[in-house]
Amino acid sequence: MTKLKTVSKVIEVKDHKKKEIEFELKKIKDIIDVEQAKLDSIEKSFSDTMVKFSEKHGGTVIKAGDVELAYNYLLTLSENINTQKKIINKKVEEFGDKHNALVEAHKEKKVFEALKKKIIHKEDKEKNRAEQREADFVFMRRRGR
DSSP states (O other), X not given: OXXXXXXXXXXXXXXXXXXXXXXXXXXXXXXXXXXXHHHHHHHHHHHHHHHHHHHHHTTSOOOHHHHHHHHXXXXXXXXXXXXXXXXXXXXXXXXXXXXXXHHHHHHHHHHHHHHHHHHHHHHHHHHHHHHHHHHHHHHHHHHHO
């Protein structure tokens, strides 16, 4: 019976670990969603700025100061976009690692659940054998009288 209790406790620990990883996975997914929204916002700003600059200066003479200002702003937005993409890629990689850890935790739990079933089956078998031996003994004693 102690084997069964030990395996049951291990299953509880494995289940707790699995739930913890699932929580971390959800947290990373939420962070990815937030970072993706930031990236979308920066890309929209970049696109809107390009459209406004083109509309404002389409076909007219552009002052050097305006070009420099627009270039610097677009360069900053472009750097922000690249930074956001790196952040998202890092989180997506982290998500993949956690997902793999979740799969492993699930496999480990299943292994111990199978072991628990095997122990229960073995104990039941031994109990049935003991009961059968007892019944055989009683039968033999009655028959011997």
